[in-house]
């Protein structure tokens with residue numbers, strides 16, 4: 001299986017690339033900058049240079065799954081990456097018959113309109129992407145983590161379609177969730193919020 005990781009030069013995307021490679025999965029790292037491509041190739045990934053602001057359909061050719069981990073500065077135009085960019089990928093995946101699509105969204109999208117700027121437009125853009133993916137024909141999973149940290153992963157989670165609390169989660173654990181969802185074919189057409197908790201990762205994902 002060859003997997004396109006979008007946002008591969010980012011903190012979460014880089015961890016996804018590393019974890020998938022460690023599990024023997026072929027990875028195509030989508031990046032905007034050639035220097036980033038070289039770094040990821042050094043880890044064993046293939047690379048493709050593409051920008052979500054423009055056509056990205058060529059980046060998906062031959063892949064069997066797409067993982068969206070891209071992020072944008074809160075101060076910028078969140079729709080460009082989080083909504084229009086995500087929709088470009090969703091439409092390209094549908095056209096090319098690439099069924100599996102994992103979207104990193106965010107906890108809080110369900111009440112985005114109640115949040116202050118700049119969170120509100122960012123989370124509203126992500127909510128629109130969730131809706132577009134939910135309305136697609138794809139075998140999607142939408143992962144909605146709490147605030148991301150660079151702490152070491154704990155492998156322990158709390159997840160639910162809607163959590164009753166906010167919280168944090170290490171990027172290591174988000175990458176581990178994505179890797180398990182993909183390689184064990186879990187969470188199809190599911191959307192869930194997730195923060196660090198007490199339940200071992202495999203057990204938590206088995207409840208989906």
Ligand SMILES: NC(=O)c1ccc[n+]([C@@H]2O[C@H](COP(=O)([O-])OP(=O)(O)OC[C@H]3O[C@@H](n4cnc5c(N)ncnc54)[C@H](OP(=O)(O)O)[C@@H]3O)[C@@H](O)[C@H]2O)c1
Nearest residue numbers: 007009010011012032051052053069070071106146147148
């Ligand atoms: N930060 C949080 O607390 C939090 C909480 C919940 C959810 N999330 C979501 O979790 C995901 C990962 O977040 P992160 O903080 O780990 O990411 P990050 O380190 O900020 O990385 C973002 C990635 O997106 C890429 N990117 C930005 N604009 C792009 C474009 N136009 N075309 C293609 N790639 C583009 C960046 O590429 P360059 O290297 O070229 O800039 C980078 O690889 C994001 O979707 C974010 O919204 C974040």
